[in-house]
Amino acid sequence: MNARKTLGMAVAISSLLICGAGASTHSLPNIPICGGGKRITCVVDGDTIWIEGEKIRIQGFNTPEVQGQCRREKELAKRATRELQAILSSGPITITRTGKDRYKRTLATIRNSSGDITNLMIAKGVAHEWRGRREGWCG
Secondary structure: OOHHHHHHHHHHHHHHHHHOOEEEEEOOOOOOEOOOOOOOOEEOOOOEEEEOOEEEEEOOEEOOOOOOOOHHHHHHHHHHHHHHHHHHHOOOEEEEEEEEOOOOOEEEEEEEOOEEHHHHHHHOOOOEEOOOOOOOOOO
């Protein structure tokens, strides 16, 4: 095989690894909420986490923004962050990576023994199903 084909194959394999093709299982007891320092493994907010240095946006739902537009949204954002932290800490999770978003975060679905985290967050009243756009929390 010539050098150009070898390089091409290496780039293709690296892309699959970087994009995270496939699923991985993690146990995250006591996963912290992210602080101001370097983020390795922590919960950013109700729908974004860092796992081993990889920023992951959980697909299928949207939660209130921490820097929300009203007091209610900010309070719900704190609650959503704590709920996600509790769910992730409760036992092993499986992360299935599906690609990257426009902010270069890994897009993924996450499941635990209770099912898809999307359904859990929506059932707890701290998330909306993702319908292609952000929905309001202040009205």
